[in-house]
Amino acid sequence: MESTRDSPVPPTPALTARPVVGPPPRRRLRQILEAYALLTPSLVGFVLFLVAPIIGVVVISFFDWNLMGSPRFVGLANYREMMGDSEVWRSVRNTLYYVALNIPAQTVLALLLALAMNRRLRGGKVIRVLFVLPWMAMPVALGIIWNWAFDPEHGAVNQFLSLLGISGPEWLSSTTWAMPVLASINVWQYTGYTMLFLLAGLQAIPESLYEAADIDGVTGFQRFFRITLPLLRPSMLFVLVTNVIGSFQMFDTVYVMTQGGPNGSTDTLNFHIYQQAFQLFRTGYASAIAMLLFALILLVTAAQFLYFRKRTVYDFS
Amino acid sequence: MRTHRTITTAFGRTGLYVVLIAGALLSIGPYLMTLNAAFKRPQDLLSTNAWTPAHPATFGNFADVWNQYGMSSFLAHTLFVTVVVTLGQVVFSAMGAYAFARLEFPGRDLLFWGYIATMMVPQMITLVPLFLMMRQLGLVDTFAGLILPTVFGTPYGIFLVRQHFRTIPKDLEAAARIDGAGTWTILVKIMLPLSKPILATLATITFINTWNNLIWPLIITNSDRTKVITVGISALQGQHVSDLPHIVLAGAALALLPLIAVFLMFQRHIVRSIALTGLK
Numbered sequence: 285m286e287s288t289r290d291s292p293v294p295p296t297p298a299l300t301a302r303p304v305v306g307p308p309p310r311r312r313l314r315q316i317l318e319a320y321a322l323l324t325p326s327l328v329g330f331v332l333f334l335v336a337p338i339i340g341v342v343v344i345s346f347f348d349w350n351l352m353g354s355p356r357f358v359g360l361a362n363y364r365e366m367m368g369d370s371e372v373w374r375s376v377r378n379t380l381y382y383v384a385l386n387i388p389a390q391t392v393l394a395l396l397l398a399l400a401m402n403r404r405l406r407g408g409k410v411i412r413v414l415f416v417l418p419w420m421a422m423p424v425a426l427g428i429i430w431n432w433a434f435d436p437e438h439g440a441v442n443q444f445l446s447l448l449g450i451s452g453p454e455w456l457s458s459t460t461w462a463m464p465v466l467a468s469i470n471v472w473q474y475t476g477y478t479m480l481f482l483l484a485g486l487q488a489i490p491e492s493l494y495e496a497a498d499i500d501g502v503t504g505f506q507r508f509f510r511i512t513l514p515l516l517r518p519s520m521l522f523v524l525v526t527n528v529i530g531s532f533q534m535f536d537t538v539y540v541m542t543q544g545g546p547n548g549s550t551d552t553l554n555f556h557i558y559q560q561a562f563q564l565f566r567t568g569y570a571s572a573i574a575m576l577l578f579a580l581i582l583l584v585t586a587a588q589f590l591y592f593r594k595r596t597v598y599d600f601s
Numbered sequence: 602m603r604t605h606r607t608i609t610t611a612f613g614r615t616g617l618y619v620v621l622i623a624g625a626l627l628s629i630g631p632y633l634m635t636l637n638a639a640f641k642r643p644q645d646l647l648s649t650n651a652w653t654p655a656h657p658a659t660f661g662n663f664a665d666v667w668n669q670y671g672m673s674s675f676l677a678h679t680l681f682v683t684v685v686v687t688l689g690q691v692v693f694s695a696m697g698a699y700a701f702a703r704l705e706f707p708g709r710d711l712l713f714w715g716y717i718a719t720m721m722v723p724q725m726i727t728l729v730p731l732f733l734m735m736r737q738l739g740l741v742d743t744f745a746g747l748i749l750p751t752v753f754g755t756p757y758g759i760f761l762v763r764q765h766f767r768t769i770p771k772d773l774e775a776a777a778r779i780d781g782a783g784t785w786t787i788l789v790k791i792m793l794p795l796s797k798p799i800l801a802t803l804a805t806i807t808f809i810n811t812w813n814n815l816i817w818p819l820i821i822t823n824s825d826r827t828k829v830i831t832v833g834i835s836a837l838q839g840q841h842v843s844d845l846p847h848i849v850l851a852g853a854a855l856a857l858l859p860l861i862a863v864f865l866m867f868q869r870h871i872v873r874s875i876a877l878t879g880l881k
Contacts, residue, residue, distance in 0.1 A: 316707065320706065323697050325692075326697035329751075340734075403617075405618070428849055431838075535815070562819075578723060581723060
């Protein structure tokens, strides 16, 4: 993965002109001090605002605390309550449903787009930028725009459908359609961004492999499934892991578009935690649900790594 | 045979362009429609199709949302917070990344893996303790409270810059060391000038993330004194979406425009660097 340049094994004299003995002790000490001086601001942020809160959330999950009075230790009571809370499990199902709708669509579309972009079309660079533009849009502002676009009466979507003679559903007030709408918004936002990574992966595949395949008379489909897809696995793994982690944390779109409704059909884990913690002020309980979210993310990420490790092909360098 | 093949490729190519251009239009369609709607007169907004051009066009919606609905102060707050966080992250990430990439100190690898491991932790997990910490420090509803959690950099930023620093040949530094240059001089005079694209990328990504951030400002601020644009327009949406949709849409357009400007300015660097981070 990383180059071996920094390995603790002393380099052989043939490779470097540096003496094998390393820097003198005084310079070494100085380097250590300098390193920590450079790291200090970043370490302050890391320890205070990341590590301490992570430890904090574990501790708080064992307490009952409404933010006002003093916290009361309750042991595993929050976790026990969570196990029997049908709203929590509904939000788990909603989150998984969202991921299942969004990730495959987004990944397949991004792959097709990357394959097209890899043909180095004229004007490709402009098209590429246009496809990446949705990535940076503010989800809150977008939520407003999509709310308007999916409005049953005045929205662009149903106005367009009515041109085709279809009368569209009441998208966001329908328990069937609200979640697919949220998922397609995410697909819209991140397909171009995902394409960038896959395109870089495609461009790293050595041309010589395809030339060899041509000589052997390999057809287009076989080229794709025997060469392109296997060699794209490292990029695929990266894209899937980061997008899945991101999707599990969906919040903004729900907050501004549905507030978890209608009838709890878009109440995702992240939104549920927010409501418990900052609207109902049940910090201990919210912290326990946050641990559940973290456990789910770890599980799904580990599964992806295992799946890809079994099947990954080896680098050519 | 040969002509036959050329004709199929020509068809294929045209078809491909049609699909790609349709996709590109879909990508920017919501932006264009928002902008178009923000220029429509209130009475036209609901009586015309979304894609009908704003005619006659009016600046009135922008003027109203700017003056009467506090958009100017939301934007000023957001700009302040975003610029401070972005500067902090770029400077501190570059410093930390150099230590990780080039200096030898005890605990380096352990610490680096600690940074990497936290990249998987969902942000929501840290929010309750962070809020309690800020409350203890008396920083609720202050700019310090908005800025502090992210101004020192993120593991992602350190990782991004470190990966780039490691690709710069070590000989350059060795030569400078022989000439008597110290660590700071090497970082500022050699490493940073060779890292402009990656620093521009980190700056743009941080700018976008901070500008767009909803959940932390929602938790830590509660008055107009510190309200940022994400909180401002989601409140606007909550109150006025049914009676003043033109105002809400103009607010959304104003929130999006600065990002588009920043992105287009740096898009060349970003498109390249984003792709590189995925390969490592």
